[in-house]
Amino acid sequence: MSVDGDRRRGPERSRRLPREVRERQILDAAVRVFSEHGYHYASMDEISDVAGVSKPMIYAYLGAKEDLFTECIRREAIGLMEAISKGVRSELTPDMQLWHGLDAFFGYVDDHRESWLVLHRQATSAGGPFSRQLLEMRARAITLIDALLTKTASSEGMDSQARKGTEAHAAALVGACESLADWWLDHPDIPARVLATRAMNLVWMGFGDLMEGNVWTPTHPES
Amino acid sequence: MSVDGDRRRGPERSRRLPREVRERQILDAAVRVFSEHGYHYASMDEISDVAGVSKPMIYAYLGAKEDLFTECIRREAIGLMEAISKGVRSELTPDMQLWHGLDAFFGYVDDHRESWLVLHRQATSAGGPFSRQLLEMRARAITLIDALLTKTASSEGMDSQARKGTEAHAAALVGACESLADWWLDHPDIPARVLATRAMNLVWMGFGDLMEGNVWTPTHPES
Amino acid sequence: MSVDGDRRRGPERSRRLPREVRERQILDAAVRVFSEHGYHYASMDEISDVAGVSKPMIYAYLGAKEDLFTECIRREAIGLMEAISKGVRSELTPDMQLWHGLDAFFGYVDDHRESWLVLHRQATSAGGPFSRQLLEMRARAITLIDALLTKTASSEGMDSQARKGTEAHAAALVGACESLADWWLDHPDIPARVLATRAMNLVWMGFGDLMEGNVWTPTHPES
Amino acid sequence: MSVDGDRRRGPERSRRLPREVRERQILDAAVRVFSEHGYHYASMDEISDVAGVSKPMIYAYLGAKEDLFTECIRREAIGLMEAISKGVRSELTPDMQLWHGLDAFFGYVDDHRESWLVLHRQATSAGGPFSRQLLEMRARAITLIDALLTKTASSEGMDSQARKGTEAHAAALVGACESLADWWLDHPDIPARVLATRAMNLVWMGFGDLMEGNVWTPTHPES
DNA sequence: TATGAATGAGCATTCATTCAT
DNA sequence: AATGAATGAATGCTCATTCAT
CATH class of the missing domain: 1.10.10.60 (Homeodomain-like)
Structure with a gap:
C-alpha cells in the first residue's frame, strides 16, 4: 500500500x-x-x-506503456526460444530432442519465473495488441515439435492419416506445457525435471498410441 | 467517441x-x-x-468492482461445474463418465464463450483475489477426475506406486483442457466433440500406458 | 507517431x-x-x-523558448519595417509615399507569409511578454503615417480640430491593414496590389472627407 | 506563482x-x-x-479542454451577435442601422472584455479547430453589413460596378472593427461611442466616396 | 564548439466510489 | 427502491531545460 x-x-x-x-x-x-x-x-x-x-x-x-510491454514480451520470448533451441540439438534422436526441449523449457521457466509470468499470464490477458507476439512464439514452438513428431512418424512408417494429427498433437502438447508451467507457479516446490518428465510421458506415450492406432472413441472405448 | x-x-x-x-x-x-x-x-x-x-x-x-467480478466468477463456475456434473452419471463406467464429463465441458464452453472467457482468461490474469475461486473449481475438477482414474486403476490392479501419479495426471488433464478450450476461442471452427475426443485420447491413452508401466524416462527412452 | x-x-x-x-x-x-x-x-x-x-x-x-520567440519577432519586425521604409521615399508627395508604403507592406506579407504569421497572429495571442515588440513596431508605423497625413493636412490648411484626428486615423489605418493582411492569409488568391489599393482608398478617401469636414455623426447623419 | x-x-x-x-x-x-x-x-x-x-x-x-473552449467561443459568439442584432432594427434607415450595430458592437466589447478576449485574441491564435466558429460569425456579420450597404447603394442608384465592391467593403469594415476593438483593449480609456463613431466615419465616408466614383488609384491619385 | 543523456514539474484525463434526494 | 450529481486520487505522457563529456 x-x-x-x-x-x-x-x-x-x-x-x-x-x-x-x-x-x-x-x-x-x-x-x-x-x-x-x-x-x-x-x-x-x-x-x-x-x-x-x-x-x-x-x-x-x-x-509508451504499450510499447514497453510489447518490447518486454518480445525480449523474453526470444530468450525463451533461444533456451529451448539450445536444448534441441539436431544430432540427437527425435525423442531426445523433444526431451531436451521440454527440459530446457521447464528449466527456463524455473530460472525466470518473472519472465514467464509476463510472457504467459500477463500477455495472455492484457488484451489485443500483445497476444500477437505470443501467438508467433507458440506457432514456432508448435512447428518445431511437429517436425520432431513427423520425423519419428515417418521413420516408423506411419500412414498419412495418422501423420495428419501430428500438428494438433503438437498444439496440445504446447498448450499442456503452458498450462503445466502456469500451474507450477502456484506449486513451486516441484522440481523442473519432474514436470518435464510428466510432459514427455504425456506426449510421447500418447503419440506412441496414436501411431499404433490405439485410439479411444466414444463408441468402442479402448477398442 | x-x-x-x-x-x-x-x-x-x-x-x-x-x-x-x-x-x-x-x-x-x-x-x-x-x-x-x-x-x-x-x-x-x-x-x-x-x-x-x-x-x-x-x-x-x-x-465494489472486485466483489462484482468475484461474484461473476462464482456464478459462472457453478454453472460450469453443474453442466459437467450432469454429464458424469455414476451409473456409467469410469471411462464413459470421463468422456461425458469432457463432452459436457467442451459443450458448455461452446455455448457460453463469454462465461468461459471471464472464468479463465480474465480471472487468470486479473490478479490475486480472483484466482481463489478458480483454484477451488479446478481442485474440485481434479478430485472428480482423480476419483475416476483411481477407480479404474484399482479395478485393474494397479500398484500403489502408479496410483500415486493419478492426481498429477488429473491435474495435467485439467490444465490441458483449459489450455485447449482457451486455444479454441481463437479457432472457433472446430466442433466441440472433436476437442473432447482429443482430450480423451490424451488422458486415457496416456493413463493406460501409465497403468501398464509404459513410462518414458531420459535414460531408457521407450524402454 | x-x-x-x-x-x-x-x-x-x-x-x-x-x-x-x-x-x-x-x-x-x-x-x-x-x-x-x-x-x-x-x-x-x-x-x-x-x-x-x-x-x-x-x-x-x-x-529560452521565450527569448527565442522574442528574437524571431524582433528580426521579422525589423525586416518588415525596412521593407516599408524602402517604399516611403521622402522625395515623393505624401499620398504617393503612403501608397508605396502600403504597397511595400502588402508585398512583404505576400513574400513572407511565415514572417507575418509569426509577427501578427502568433505574437498577438501568445500572451504578454511578446506584444511589446509588436506595439513598438505599430507605434512606429502610426507615427510614420501620421506624419504623412499631417503634412498633407497642413498644406491643405486644415484646422487644428481636424488635425487632432490624424493620429487616431493613422491608428485605424494600421489596424485595418493588419486585419486585412490577416484576413488575406485565409484568402490567398487576391493579388497584393488590390489589397494595397483598397487600403489606400479607405484611408485616403476617408481622410479627404475628414479634412473637408464631412463627418458623420449620429445626430445629423450624412449631413 | x-x-x-x-x-x-x-x-x-x-x-x-x-x-x-x-x-x-x-x-x-x-x-x-x-x-x-x-x-x-x-x-x-x-x-x-x-x-x-x-x-x-x-x-x-x-x-475535454478543446470542447470546453469551443463551447465558450460558441456561447460568446452567439451573445455578441445577439447584442448586435438587437441594435440593428429594421425599421431604421440603413445608416442608422449600421450606426446602432457598431454602437452595439463596441458597447458589448466594452461590457464583456473577457468575452471579446476569448473570442478574438485567443480563438484566433489557438490553432485550427477553433477558428471555424469565428469565421462563421464573421461571415454573418459581413453579410449583415453588406445588405445594409447594398440597400443604400441601390436606393441611390449605384451602378453595378460599384455595387460589386460592397462585400469587400463590408469585409474591410469588419476587419477594421475587430482591429479597433483589439487595439482598444490596450487603450481602455477611450469611450465606446468614440470608437463607434470613428468606425462609422471610416466606412460610411469611404463608402460614400465609393458610390460617387471617388476612387484613388496609383496612376491618377485624387482624381 | 557541440551534443547525447537526463530530468523536474506539470497537465489532461479517467474511474471507482459515494452522497443527497 | 432508485438515481443524478459529485469527487478524490491516480496515471500516462510531454516539454523546456540542463549536465557531463
Whole structure:
C-alpha cells in the first residue's frame, strides 16, 4: 500500500550510461514490475523508480506503456526460444530432442519465473495488441515439435492419416506445457525435471498410441 | 467517441423490480462486459449502462468492482461445474463418465464463450483475489477426475506406486483442457466433440500406458 | 507517431560554423516552426531538428523558448519595417509615399507569409511578454503615417480640430491593414496590389472627407 | 506563482445543482480563465477551481479542454451577435442601422472584455479547430453589413460596378472593427461611442466616396 | 564548439466510489 | 427502491531545460 515503502531502488543510479545499457535496465525493471502487478496495475512511475531512471527516459527510449510491454514480451520470448533451441540439438534422436526441449523449457521457466509470468499470464490477458507476439512464439514452438513428431512418424512408417494429427498433437502438447508451467507457479516446490518428465510421458506415450492406432472413441472405448 | 453510441441498453429500464431480478440483470451485464473488455478495461459505467441500472444499485446489491467480478466468477463456475456434473452419471463406467464429463465441458464452453472467457482468461490474469475461486473449481475438477482414474486403476490392479501419479495426471488433464478450450476461442471452427475426443485420447491413452508401466524416462527412452 | 518521420532536416549538419551563421540557421528554423504550429505547439525539439543543431546550442545562443520567440519577432519586425521604409521615399508627395508604403507592406506579407504569421497572429495571442515588440513596431508605423497625413493636412490648411484626428486615423489605418493582411492569409488568391489599393482608398478617401469636414455623426447623419 | 494564492473561489460551492446551472457556472469560469491566461496556459485545474466544481464534472458536462473552449467561443459568439442584432432594427434607415450595430458592437466589447478576449485574441491564435466558429460569425456579420450597404447603394442608384465592391467593403469594415476593438483593449480609456463613431466615419465616408466614383488609384491619385 | 543523456514539474484525463434526494 | 450529481486520487505522457563529456 505504501507508495514508497518497499520500493527497491534498482542499480546504483549511475549517470551518463550509453543508451544500450539504459534500455536493458529499463526492460529489466519493466519485466519485474509487470510480472509483479500485471500490466494494468503496473505504473510507469514504479517502473522508472525500479529502473533507477526518470520517466522521460523510458518514453524516449522505449515509447509508451504499450510499447514497453510489447518490447518486454518480445525480449523474453526470444530468450525463451533461444533456451529451448539450445536444448534441441539436431544430432540427437527425435525423442531426445523433444526431451531436451521440454527440459530446457521447464528449466527456463524455473530460472525466470518473472519472465514467464509476463510472457504467459500477463500477455495472455492484457488484451489485443500483445497476444500477437505470443501467438508467433507458440506457432514456432508448435512447428518445431511437429517436425520432431513427423520425423519419428515417418521413420516408423506411419500412414498419412495418422501423420495428419501430428500438428494438433503438437498444439496440445504446447498448450499442456503452458498450462503445466502456469500451474507450477502456484506449486513451486516441484522440481523442473519432474514436470518435464510428466510432459514427455504425456506426449510421447500418447503419440506412441496414436501411431499404433490405439485410439479411444466414444463408441468402442479402448477398442 | 460518443459515450452512448452503440451501447446496447439492456432490459427496458423498468422500475421497482425485486432484488433477485436486479441482481441477475446486473450479473448478466457484468459477465458480458468483463468478457468483452477484460476486468481492467471494463468500467462500472458501462456495466450499469448495459444492465439498465444506475451505478449506486450495483454497489448496493453487489458491492465494489472486485466483489462484482468475484461474484461473476462464482456464478459462472457453478454453472460450469453443474453442466459437467450432469454429464458424469455414476451409473456409467469410469471411462464413459470421463468422456461425458469432457463432452459436457467442451459443450458448455461452446455455448457460453463469454462465461468461459471471464472464468479463465480474465480471472487468470486479473490478479490475486480472483484466482481463489478458480483454484477451488479446478481442485474440485481434479478430485472428480482423480476419483475416476483411481477407480479404474484399482479395478485393474494397479500398484500403489502408479496410483500415486493419478492426481498429477488429473491435474495435467485439467490444465490441458483449459489450455485447449482457451486455444479454441481463437479457432472457433472446430466442433466441440472433436476437442473432447482429443482430450480423451490424451488422458486415457496416456493413463493406460501409465497403468501398464509404459513410462518414458531420459535414460531408457521407450524402454 | 515516428519521432523522425517527415521531419525535414535543415542545413547539412556541418560542424564548427561561426556563431553568426548558427544563429541565423536557428532563427530561420524557429520562424518556420513557430509560424506552422504556433508558439505553444512548437517544440524546441522540432526547432533544433529543423535547424540541424542540437538543443543546447539554441539555449547557448538564443536563450529560452521565450527569448527565442522574442528574437524571431524582433528580426521579422525589423525586416518588415525596412521593407516599408524602402517604399516611403521622402522625395515623393505624401499620398504617393503612403501608397508605396502600403504597397511595400502588402508585398512583404505576400513574400513572407511565415514572417507575418509569426509577427501578427502568433505574437498577438501568445500572451504578454511578446506584444511589446509588436506595439513598438505599430507605434512606429502610426507615427510614420501620421506624419504623412499631417503634412498633407497642413498644406491643405486644415484646422487644428481636424488635425487632432490624424493620429487616431493613422491608428485605424494600421489596424485595418493588419486585419486585412490577416484576413488575406485565409484568402490567398487576391493579388497584393488590390489589397494595397483598397487600403489606400479607405484611408485616403476617408481622410479627404475628414479634412473637408464631412463627418458623420449620429445626430445629423450624412449631413 | 503560488498555486492557490489569489485563486478566487467562484460561487459559494453549493451542492446538488441541476446540470444546466452547473454548465453555466463552468462556462463562466472557463471564459474568465481562458481570457486571462490564453488557451494553452489555462489549466483545467484552475477552471474547475474558479467554477467551484471538481474536474470530473467539467469532463462529464462539457468534455475535454478543446470542447470546453469551443463551447465558450460558441456561447460568446452567439451573445455578441445577439447584442448586435438587437441594435440593428429594421425599421431604421440603413445608416442608422449600421450606426446602432457598431454602437452595439463596441458597447458589448466594452461590457464583456473577457468575452471579446476569448473570442478574438485567443480563438484566433489557438490553432485550427477553433477558428471555424469565428469565421462563421464573421461571415454573418459581413453579410449583415453588406445588405445594409447594398440597400443604400441601390436606393441611390449605384451602378453595378460599384455595387460589386460592397462585400469587400463590408469585409474591410469588419476587419477594421475587430482591429479597433483589439487595439482598444490596450487603450481602455477611450469611450465606446468614440470608437463607434470613428468606425462609422471610416466606412460610411469611404463608402460614400465609393458610390460617387471617388476612387484613388496609383496612376491618377485624387482624381 | 557541440551534443547525447537526463530530468523536474506539470497537465489532461479517467474511474471507482459515494452522497443527497 | 432508485438515481443524478459529485469527487478524490491516480496515471500516462510531454516539454523546456540542463549536465557531463
